Amino acid sequence: MIQKDKLYSIWVYLQAEPLFWLTLTIGSYLIGDYLYKKSKLFPLVNPVAISILIISLVLINLDISYERYFDGAKFIHFMLGPATVALAIPIYKQFKVIQKEALSISVSLVVGSLFAIISTFAFCEIFKIDDQVLFSMLPRSATAPIAMGISDLIGGIPSLTAIITIITGIMGASFGTFALDFLKLKDMSARGFGLGLASHGIGTARAMSRNETAGVFAALALGLNGIATAILVPLLFKLLNIF
Amino acid sequence: MLRAIFVIFFFQLLGEALKKFFEMLIPGPVIGLILLLITLIFLKRFKTRAINNLKSDVLNTSNYILSYLSLLFVPIGVGVVMHLSYLENNLFKVLIIVFISTVLTIGLTAFLMEKINKRINKK
Numbered sequence: 001m002i003q004k005d006k007l008y009s010i011w012v013y014l015q016a017e018p019l020f021w022l023t024l025t026i027g028s029y030l031i032g033d034y035l036y037k038k039s040k041l042f043p044l045v046n047p048v049a050i051s052i053l054i055i056s057l058v059l060i061n062l063d064i065s066y067e068r069y070f071d072g073a074k075f076i077h078f079m080l081g082p083a084t085v086a087l088a089i090p091i092y093k094q095f096k097v098i099q100k101e102a103l104s105i106s107v108s109l110v111v112g113s114l115f116a117i118i119s120t121f122a123f124c125e126i127f128k129i130d131d132q133v134l135f136s137m138l139p140r141s142a143t144a145p146i147a148m149g150i151s152d153l154i155g156g157i158p159s160l161t162a163i164i165t166i167i168t169g170i171m172g173a174s175f176g177t178f179a180l181d182f183l184k185l186k187d188m189s190a191r192g193f194g195l196g197l198a199s200h201g202i203g204t205a206r207a208m209s210r211n212e213t214a215g216v217f218a219a220l221a222l223g224l225n226g227i228a229t230a231i232l233v234p235l236l237f238k239l240l241n242i243f
Numbered sequence: 244m245l246r247a248i249f250v251i252f253f254f255q256l257l258g259e260a261l262k263k264f265f266e267m268l269i270p271g272p273v274i275g276l277i278l279l280l281i282t283l284i285f286l287k288r289f290k291t292r293a294i295n296n297l298k299s300d301v302l303n304t305s306n307y308i309l310s311y312l313s314l315l316f317v318p319i320g321v322g323v324v325m326h327l328s329y330l331e332n333n334l335f336k337v338l339i340i341v342f343i344s345t346v347l348t349i350g351l352t353a354f355l356m357e358k359i360n361k362r363i364n365k366k
Binding site for chain 2: 025026048051052056060066073077081083085086090093101105107111112116129133137144145163164167168169180195198199209215223
């Protein structure tokens, strides 16, 4: 009995500190990454999705609030900013290829970005989604901070946009390669560009784990589509209000 | 390593400051990315030893950070799962819409790009 009390007091002490949640985050990611490599990089065995699942199960079962968890995990979250800046390096290294493919990059950017927004709108109409949820969904292919800003601008709910944006990233990273294989696309720059354009950072991380060229073009698409979405969504939104 | 981390943080800081100053919708880190890219291209003209050393330091550190890029999405991802109830009865519909639209966008974009690249390379 004393033993149990002691263990419980250790747990109460540990769960209040960031260290426990940091260790849990890295540990579950390593499990996810191990399974991903074991599956020979099979896209459905996504390391991000696996670690999210493990951590969520722990939090739900131990009745820990997300805020408590994030208080520890925010140190990992913080690195997302510097990592975004670091994406300049692969883009810099492949700058010659990017210049060479400038035409295909611009055409696919505009078409892809428009398609992501308009198809989301069309499906929302078909499924009769409420306006506020619809507005929160429109910018979902942009990277989360941009998407949240746009959502706020057009009357969506930024936190809902954040959720939908992350779901978009995980969907793209998990299922995108099936579409690319189905279409028999071999061009690594095109494959990466598609993944990065539609599913931003999580798609980029996936592309980068497979092939460097794909990773670079995914990172490029992430940056470019962030900007394109920020221009196109408010523009289309104004057009929509006119008609 | 430390110098490279300083450089990367510094460019993010610059990006955040510019974003705030011009009240831009683009996130600070993306502005930092663009600024760092411009700086790297500009520095190509100067091939002194100190610059080359710093550059290779930044290159190595960035590659190291980027090899763990997906880990960095885990904390927000957990938030998504914990807050799925926000979507209420829309959850299932939203998942289907996101799935179809995302997969189609990826396919269409990559298809278009590969076809254009092929046509250009033929010429």
